[in-house]
Amino acid sequence: MSVAMPNVNETWTGKILEVTLGAGPDKGGTRGKTVTVGGETTLPFLHFEGEIPNKPVVAVEVRDRAPDDWSELLVKAWGDSLKDPAAWAAKAEGLGAEIIALSLDSAHPERGNTGAKEARETVRQVLKATSLPLIIYGPGQPDKDNEVLVAAAEEAAGERVALGNCEEKNYRTVVAAALANNQVVIAKTPIDVNLAKQLNVLIGDMRLDRDRILIDPTTGALGYGLEYTYSVMERVRLAALTGDSALQQPLIVTAGYEAWRAKEARTNDGVPTQWGDWAKRAVLWEANTAVTLLETGADILVLRHPETIPLVKRAIAGLMTRAGA
């Protein structure tokens, strides 16, 4: 006996915008590869319901100075390349990164206090060392962010890099830099759908094209508020698909940063033996965080550990395969 199954597909009125990072010589840049994310017309991986024209991608974090607070697992995995951002970026590309997320950490007043000149030099080197598109993060201190992000945006003019983080307190400078140099911004807000929308409206009021914005809704790691941030991302995506034009940008999440703050990944000191093998646990912590966020709509996942990259990419490939295909 056959039972007629009702069609439960939703018809969404909204569509996620496509955002392209990186520009090749034909578009005024020097990138060998560019990445386009977004374009979804349905919730994550519901291929039967709508279009998912672009697969989510993996970005790998590279810093302009060897981090002194990273877990020794990460330090060991990257080895000497940690001391040279260009070498680090090249290695990440070799390991499967699709975007390089370059952090100008040395500009932080307590971590070197380097300025615009050094930032330009780093950006130049990294652009030379990799064919991938770039995300460029400031050190997270408003005055220095303004200084080095503006310099980086100018140095990378034409390359269509993503500048981050663009937050409520500094958005005017970052957006102005993006406008002047045709770049993209990462609009970051603290885990709230309203705040995410407000920042996008403010950025929009400065007349930056809507497809030059990525939303970083701020996330937590597995065991550290992941489910809450999952819900917030879900709300952002639902609002976008139901037609809220101020939230229709692709989502970027810093899964590596979050996961490696968790004790379970960071350290093996004083943890119960039942927690098992540290190296395995740490990588799985990062991968699990990333894959969970993938399921709620992440389009770009910024990762840290080399071994996490293939795990997450394998999950993406699986999720992008249509059932029966």
Added chain:
Amino acid sequence: MSPGDGTSMDDGNGRQCLVRLEPSEQTVYIAFGGLLEEAITQAGLSVPLPCGGQGRCGRCVVQVREGTVRRRSALRLSEDDIEQGYALACQTLIEGDLTVWVPPHEELVQRLEAGDRAEKAAPEVMLCDHAAKPWVARYQTTVEPPSMGDNTPDLERLQRELARQHGLRDVRPTLAALAKLPTVLREGEWTVTVEIEQGDWAAPDGPYRLLDVLPGSAETRVLGLAIDIGTTSVATYLGDLETGELVDHASAFNSQIARGEDVISRIIYARQPEHRQELQERVITTINALVDEMLARQNLMPERIALATVAGNTTMIHLFLGLEPQYIRTEPYIPAAGKFPPVPAVSLGLHMRPEALVDCLPVVGAYVGGDITAGLLRTGMHEQEAVTLFIDVGTNGEMVLGNSDWLITCACSAGPAFEGAGATSGTPAVTGAIEQVWIDPRSLEPTWATLGDAPPIGICGSGMISLLGEMMITGVIDKGGRIAGHGRSPRVRRGEEGPEYVIVWAAETGAGDKDIVLTETDIQNLLRAKAAIYAGATVLCESVGLAITDVERVLIGGGFGRHIDVEKAIQIGLLPDMPWEQFTYLGNTSIQGAYLALTCREGRAQADELANKMTYLELSADGRFMDAFTSALFIPHTDESRFPSVQRALAEARPERVSHHD
């Protein structure tokens, strides 16, 4: 077709039009399509253009008495106005020979008063509409003098006559009245005027009390005192209990402010008994100063005040009566009483007849107090069918939704921003307070109006609403409330407290010592206040299945000033985007309601019923509130589609800024 109702579309290019200006009888020639404002300027006359000729402020209104014009914008004009030929000089194009009346300045101001502002006359008095028994009344009585044949004592002699002549039975004297009685009877040669307290809310039928006795037919009045104890401001009305006539009024900041800006910090401060006593003394000192001020002005003695009715939020009433307020703050939020017994004035030390009663209006819950009961009484919405939203914009934003069948209420902490406290240049609505501001979108130069046309001393609530709306429309701030106009004018600067906008330079102020500014911190406080109120109102409506725009009338109470500029209040997202005529500003509804309960027996009875009838919605237990609050923490709102008129105003203001006068 009325003059000025121009629909002429013919191309008059190059044609010179003759414009006659009245009453000065000047004539000028202006090219077809020129602005009325140009004609006026060319004739050497002027109209005020505080908004920079953007058609936003409506101050340049003139009347086209003959001829054809085309109105580019008539935003400030009603259909009637247009019918009568009124036009904005800055927005009206000349399309033929004209006769135009350019009103003198005073007339302009007057027209403006009636514009889009929800206005109130201050102070407003509600009279009892039926001849009911006042709470305290005077009676004149002639008593048979005693003799050897009738040795009834003085009191019984008076009581006998009061019963016989006025039907007043079993009147009990206060000790003070009894002490005076023998002398007064003889001094008045057995004719006396007595002051009788005719029950109180708890015992409306008595026993009646003899409060005072005066010789002869005394011309004194029986006065009552209405008091509104706000967290930020205290207001008092002195009125005639027998006629309801308002005699005087006075208000001041509550001196408890020195011990915390909101009710929670006051409750925390009051944890120590000596602090609780200090807070009681502070508010009573504030009230007594106001009473003394009014009595001195009216040349009256404190004994003439025979009753006081007090409205205030639950915490304020606790502190006023010296009750323990701690249990208001902690779950399950319980006040000491809902209905307070009347207490003699002497026990509180109020400057009035010591034996007279002080009556506090009933509270609904820990955070919906007697001020809202009083306010509701004032609005009369409980007697109407129309679904009405009443918002009392105080430090504690309280609101009531409903009609004659049902009433629901909630409270949200808004802070004192709209009462002029807690802002760098804030002031209550007193003479010299800036109550309206316009900003020229190009130069960012402000034009302002003060209460009483006095030199500016600060900015009151209505001024802040007006200023915030202008700053948003002209781009001095972004929609997040951050100052964004750096470099466009010396008025946008970094001050001691961070970024700020200078409204008045020190030299132009009343005191002459400090610039009048609005800082980014002030703006954030205003933003939180308006967000709390809008969020409270929307959640209250949603709780009964209504959208806020389904409400038929919105009544606004609060101490903003003389008026509230509804358009600006919508622009900043304080009030919902509804047609302006659906809003009414009532001013301080709490004091008006207290006055009504003071002077009207029926009003006092209704206050009790209303306190019983209101359903209380606890917002802290409602998950929707925080979400609604965050989304309202934006100008006008994160969901811009809720404010279509503001979207239109922005779309009009911004391209205009670049498109003409260049």
